[in-house]
Amino acid sequence: MxxxxxxxxxxxxxxxxxxxxxxxxxxxxxxxxxxxxxxxxxxxxxxxxxxxxxxxxxxxxxxxxxxxxxxxxxxxxxxxxxxxxxxxxxxxxxxxxxxxxxxxxxxxxxxxxxxxxxxxxxxxxxxxxxxxxxxxxxxxxxxxxxxxxxxxxxxxxxxxxxxxxxxxxxxxxxxxxxxxxxxVTRSMGMALTACTPPAKGSPLFDLPGDEVEMGVGIHGEPGRSREKLQPAREHVREMLTAVVDDLPYASGDSVALMVNGLGGTPVGELYLVYGLAHRQLAERGIEIARSYVGEYCTSLDMAGASLTLVRLDDEISELLAAPAGTAIRVF
Amino acid sequence: MxxxxxxxxxxxxxxxxxxxxxxxxxxxxxxxxxxxxxxxxxxxxxxxxxxxxxxxxxxxxxxxxxxxxxxxxxxxxxxxxxxxxxxxxxxxxxxxxxxxxxxxxxxxxxxxxxxxxxxxxxxxxxxxxxxxxxxxxxxxxxxxxxxxxxxxxxxxxxxxxxxxxxxxxxxxxxxxxxxxxxxVTRSMGMALTACTPPAKGSPLFDLPGDEVEMGVGIHGEPGRSREKLQPAREHVREMLTAVVDDLPYASGDSVALMVNGLGGTPVGELYLVYGLAHRQLAERGIEIARSYVGEYCTSLDMAGASLTLVRLDDEISELLAAPAGTAIRVF
The missing domain is CATH 3.40.50.10440 (Dihydroxyacetone kinase; domain 1)
Structure with missing residues (x-):
């Protein structure tokens, strides 16, 4: 560790x-x-x-x-x-x-x-x-x-x-x-690597070097399937399809899109994932009115990411835009 | 990769x-x-x-x-x-x-x-x-x-x-x-793991499982020494001593302290490092007037962190406190 x-x-x-x-x-x-x-x-x-x-x-x-x-x-x-x-x-x-x-x-x-x-x-x-x-x-x-x-x-x-x-x-x-x-909120994540709890000192589960855990939980719980590593656009498509079809979100909807890092994935990759998700949603006629890219809910040092959609209306948009402050800040 | x-x-x-x-x-x-x-x-x-x-x-x-x-x-x-x-x-x-x-x-x-x-x-x-x-x-x-x-x-x-x-x-x-x-600004970092550039597809350098690179560069350049992994407080002490002695920062100084993650280290560990650095500076009589914890300058997915000190005066403090905004935000 x-x-x-x-x-x-x-x-x-x-x-x-x-x-x-x-x-x-x-x-x-x-x-x-x-x-x-x-x-x-x-x-x-x-x-x-x-x-x-x-x-x-x-x-x-x-x-x-x-x-x-x-x-x-x-x-x-x-x-x-x-x-x-x-x-x-x-x-x-x-x-x-x-x-x-x-x-x-x-x-x-x-x-x-x-x-x-x-x-x-x-x-x-x-x-x-x-x-x-x-x-x-x-x-x-x-x-x-x-x-x-x-x-x-x-x-x-x-x-x-x-x-x-x-x-x-x-x-x-x-x-x-x-x-x-x-x-009106739906999410799904995936792991590229397992996480290592400090008290355990070793990875919480085994994930071969060419596989991902699709639908992983934030404590390393199994998801929907163990899959081969693919180009990012394919993984994004699978996560987004699962999320969109669940509510479902439909053409004409206005949404917030979050790309959340699971702890070990650098922000550059998160923005790459964001761009892919943004375009795939646009192809479905879904408008992205608010964007969130970074770490919000992690799983220690797990490499991976999750996508979250929120269907917006005037009330929710206004509440999300209201001022707030936490320890996580740049300046 | x-x-x-x-x-x-x-x-x-x-x-x-x-x-x-x-x-x-x-x-x-x-x-x-x-x-x-x-x-x-x-x-x-x-x-x-x-x-x-x-x-x-x-x-x-x-x-x-x-x-x-x-x-x-x-x-x-x-x-x-x-x-x-x-x-x-x-x-x-x-x-x-x-x-x-x-x-x-x-x-x-x-x-x-x-x-x-x-x-x-x-x-x-x-x-x-x-x-x-x-x-x-x-x-x-x-x-x-x-x-x-x-x-x-x-x-x-x-x-x-x-x-x-x-x-x-x-x-x-x-x-x-x-x-x-x-x-009046000095930094030093250390790597727990190497980083993997996308085009290379494998780690940029070899770092055994029980060793760290003390003083690593943000492109994986060698630092001062290859050392055994120690409790965090020992690594923090070594980095902080190098930084403090260099300017040097002295008892009575007021400083900004940054704990910067190198890309693969979760924010929980960065706050743990922050707490250790804060107390070690306090023991030296150095007052921490501004705190920065997060990712500011990374090295892809490298696990590791750097410490930065800035000796403050009224002019610098006021400029650091002025409003600013970037893509990196929570809300």
Whole structure:
């Protein structure tokens, strides 16, 4: 294993310490519960947004805390759901009189932790609701999932409810917006290489040098098929066809297109993939109104990428365009 | 080779097409000269800034075009300097009455191409100046270099002169600012793995599974030493010591600290490295006033990172904090 790591068991804590040190004015790290929160949370005038999942998907979710985005993120260890009591403590720390919205990707372990935390917090008098995200069209059930997995499309649900929350929308309104965005969002990814969890020290699965995992999960879960490596345009066509046919997206639709890197793929390749996807969508008569290219939800150091489409309307477009800020920035 | 690529010889052109398609309102791709320029360049009220180098270092430099940054970038093929005539055509396309400033990392091939382009442009009546950047403390001369290499510290020179250019500073003033920032900027990087150029199809150099290249160049050039893989804190200490001792940076200094990923290292590891570097600087009494964590100047898919320090004063701090925008963004 070749990684920047000290003791692998300290990987997540040391990453979070670095994140807080780099953002001293805006973020706070709470080591007792392994959480990152906005320095100004909770605010009485807005619903607080909380998300968590296993670590290893950065910038999701600990680097998505900030104005117009999350109020707190409570990550578990690499690829492990956070403990329910840590989620509960997170909810209490950011509890606002307007309530708390929990955003959860659809994995069995995450659902259990967040549902238990919600019950505990409600018993304490906190108003809380939960939104589940399940945008991955690759497989119906999966290694860690009943139903579809939640992957990079999470970003769009969070961005939209985050913008609405910042303006004072109430919990019911946020649930309506989040469910609506999730309902028009679809993703699929593929792996060129396996990822290596720090504590394991070796690749999580075997992938021969001339094969790809089409429809891979963000924890290395199997996808639809093991295929031979092809020119990029063929892989893009297969992913895009699966995504487009699922909703389906149709000629005349206006969409957001995200090309998400899985951690080990350089941004130059992501823009190459973007160009191919853009043209293939244009051939179908689908208009790309918003573009996202970079890393949003990764799988440690996995080489690979996912494509996400969101069907836009005026409400969603406006929420996606609203100002926001996180630790991930250039300047 | 496992990459998103069609024909490797089209890699750069297809990446640039994707970049322009994702930014239709702000960027223009000119295929004849393989360049990316601002849609609103040239502007008569500002000096135009142009940069180029081999491709494979993205986001440098083609994804650094935008307000407060570059007016145009003319990349060569992967790890190859752009042809002098393409640089010349780029300079002509963005020539402003206030002149053109060429920013060039110190590599022999890039220097030759840009110096020839400047001469040709001046013969056409364009006022042009060139700024060389050489922040890498690793080695004095290198495979492609007489003198020190220019690496990720380039970002700070560009950001500062970009901010000043946007406000109407003249060429002399921009050269003064750029030389000043370069003179207080130092970097060093290390590779955990080699990178694989698309046209080569195999790793550029051999690096055993338990070794790192300390002081690696961004084209895979040898650094100071081949070393055994160590806990991250030891590697960070070695890089930081080399950087700090070089200027030297001293107790009481206020600095910007950049942790730059080389392409294959996930952002979680970069934040872990950031935390270690931050604390080691604090132990030396050096205050970190600005933080940068992410990919700024990469080497294709190389796993690794570099550290850059900039000694700040009021002028540099203010220029680094000024608004700017490029293709690399989250929202």
């Amino acid at each position: 070749k990684k920047f790591v000290n003791d692998p068991k300290d990987y997540v804590a040391e990453m979070l310490q670095g994140l807080a040190l780099a953002n001293p004015d805006t973020l706070r790290y709470v080591p007792e519960y392994n959480l990152i929160m906005r320095a100004d949370a909770p605010r009485a005038d807005k619903v607080s947004l909380v998300q968590g999942s296993g670590s290893g998907h950065e910038p999701a979710h600990v680097m998505s805390v900030g104005p117009g985005m999350l109020d707190a993120a409570c990550p578990g260890d690499v690829f492990s759901a956070p403990p329910a009591d840590f989620v509960y403590e997170t909810v209490k720390l950011v509890a606002s009189p307007k309530g708390v919205l929990l955003l959860v990707n659809n994995y069995t372990g995450d659902r259990m932790a967040f549902e238990m935390a919600q019950e505990l917090a409600e018993a304490d008098g906190v108003t809380a609701r939960t939104l589940f995200i399940d945008d991955d069209v690759s497989v119906q059930d999966s290694t860690y999932t009943v139903g579809r997995r939640g992957v990079a499309g999470n970003f769009f649900v969070l961005k939209a409810v985050g913008a609405a929350a910042e303006r004072g929308a109430d919990l019911d309104e946020l649930v309506r917006i989040g469910e609506k965005v999730n309902s | 496992k990459k998103f690529v069609n024909d490797p010889k089209d890699y750069v052109a297809e990446m640039l097409q994707g970049l322009a398609l994702a930014n239709p309102d702000t960027l223009r791709y000119v295929p004849e000269y393989n360049l990316i320029m601002r849609a609103d360049a040239p502007r008569a009220d500002k000096v135009s800034l142009v940069q180029g180098s081999g491709s494979g270092h993205e986001p440098a430099h083609v994804m650094s075009v935008g307000p407060g940054m570059l007016d145009a970038a003319c990349p060569g093929d992967v790890f190859s300097a752009p042809p002098a005539d393409f640089v010349y055509e780029t300079v002509k396309l963005v020539a402003s009455p206030k002149g053109v400033l060429l920013l060039v990392n110190n590599y022999t091939g890039d220097r030759m191409a840009f110096e020839m382009a400047q001469e040709l442009a001046e013969a056409d009546g364009v006022t042009a100046r060139t700024l060389f950047i050489d922040d890498d403390v690793s080695v004095q001369d290198s495979t492609y270099t007489v003198g020190r290499r220019g690496v990720a510290g380039n970002f700070f020179v560009l950001k500062a002169v970009g901010a000043a250019a946007e406000r109407g500073a003249d060429l002399d003033e921009l050269v003064r600012i750029g030389e000043k920032v370069n003179s």
